[in-house]
């Protein structure tokens with residue numbers, strides 16, 4: 126079926142409408158189309174969403190390039206000599222190849238070849254069971270789905286209300302990913318995943334980076350030990366880091382940004398990247414018609430991803446991905462999409478559960494974590510026991526040498542005898558994390574895990590060392 130730029134004016138009866146075609150929406154819409162439903166997918170930007178065009182994929186292409194530069198710098202003293210001349214041009218070129226120069230034709234063709242119809246425009250709930258799409262040409266299309274409305278509108282960069290900031294030409298992740306050339310200096314507002322991944326990358330390509338984090342720690346929702354490891358890594362790269370630093374004003378004089386901090390620092394740079402979290406705009410989506418609080422930070426959903434409280438006589442309303450507030454990760458959007466598809470098709474299966482959500486921040490060292498942190502477990506009244514291992518003290522850490530800083534930290538429920546969380550910081554931390562994701566998800570007994578034979582000399586063997594502290 127061909128791409129539909131504009132459907133006819135009268136309300137269209139369809140089986141399902143998916144608003145937002147990022148990783149979550151694309152998965153739902155594609156699978157419903159595979160099942161033979163008449164599905165319309167709606168997106169105001171590119172079919173594929175943030176992840177392939179301005180998020181995961183281009184940022185990890187950059188991370189990979191910066192990792193090569195960092196490894197080359199580790200040759201002296203370990204493998205000879207190396208002259209490293211980092212050049213952003215091949216990185217920018219790879220990003221353009223990966224995003225097809227921010228063109229979604231291949232993705233649209235893939236979806237329509239499965240039987241779906243794609244409508245480019247902004248979708249808005251205009252009544253229960255009705256989505257109105259404002260097209261790029263100013264026209265409107267009204268869709269009345271018989272079976273399902275799926276809201277998968279993702280999130281957008283949150284711009285903090287710092288005086289002056291809104292009037293400046295700041296960058297978000299979108300401009301950062303699209304940069305064909307790097308600035309000579311960059312101020313990063315926010316020491317979360319976006320700010321640290323991009324900040325470390327561009328520092329390694331010669332930009333002088335300063336990170337300003339309002340909270341006392343970097344990646345503040347993770348274990349405090351993560352902040353220590355990242356501080357060492359970033360400062361050894363040359364990144365200047367200010368934590369507990371609240372920006373009081375931002376100005377731009379046509380060439381440079383200046384940030385004045387409440388406690389007195391005055392920082393300037395050629396560019397400013399806002400990486401201060403994400404927001405969901407439910408009002409713009411028209412979520413008020415669902416009788417939910419449209420000023421809330423996320424759409425409420427039940428364990429089948431259904432927005433509760435809808436008229437049983439109308440089509441069901443589901444939501445998946447960032448908009449649900451269960452973790453802004455592509456793997457979360459895909460996981461929830463699977464639950465929603467099975468619910469819409471009446472196929473049952475397991476409900477959504479969030480006790481073992483993995484997350485990986487692709488800094489060097491990588492920070493992988495799953496489940497609860499120690500502080501979260503204590504807040505829940507769990508009888509916490511902690512197991513730790515320092516990577517540098519392991520055979521593999523010693524062998525690895527420079528760049529091998531990191532740790533494994535396990536959080537156990539001593540009463541239940543299972544792991545409720547774990548963190549792996551270090552080389553391939555996100556890969557090593559896989560073992561812990563399975564252990565936490567399946568609630569494997571600590572006593573059983575401790576009997577595992579961990580191959581020598583691997584990084585994952587440090588999990589065995591940390592488990593010894595728990596048995």
Ligand SMILES: Cc1cc2nc3c(=O)[nH]c(=O)nc-3n(C[C@H](O)[C@H](O)[C@H](O)COP(=O)(O)OP(=O)(O)OC[C@H]3O[C@@H](n4cnc5c(N)ncnc54)[C@H](O)[C@@H]3O)c2cc1C
Pocket residue numbers: 144145146147148149150167168169170171172173174175176179180181182184185246247248249277278279280298319409410445446447448452453454455456457458487
């Ligand atoms: C720089 C960066 C790096 C990231 N790296 C990772 C990573 O390594 N791993 C990971 O798991 N996650 C990563 N993420 C997060 C990941 O990109 C998101 O969690 C994921 O894209 C969310 O998918 P989604 O389907 O919920 O929404 P999105 O990908 O945000 O897609 C939503 C879509 O809805 C559309 N839309 C919104 N409102 C409307 C409307 N009213 N009408 C029509 N269309 C609408 C948007 O145009 C968009 O295409 C990263 C994010 C960023 C910013």
Ligand SMILES: NC(=O)c1ccc[n+]([C@@H]2O[C@H](COP(=O)([O-])OP(=O)(O)OC[C@H]3O[C@@H](n4cnc5c(N)ncnc54)[C@H](O)[C@@H]3O)[C@@H](O)[C@H]2O)c1
Pocket residue numbers: 285287314315316317318319320322337338339340343344345370371372400401402403452453454484485486487
């Ligand atoms: N590797 C990955 O999986 C990956 C990578 C990038 C983004 N993401 C997803 O995208 C989400 C958004 O990333 P993010 O880094 O923008 O958000 P974040 O919420 O992870 O971090 C934002 C940081 O900005 C700080 N902040 C807020 N206001 C500030 C201000 N006025 N001045 C200085 N600092 C301020 C916060 O304290 C916080 O530490 C992540 O939470 C994650 O779910 C995932």
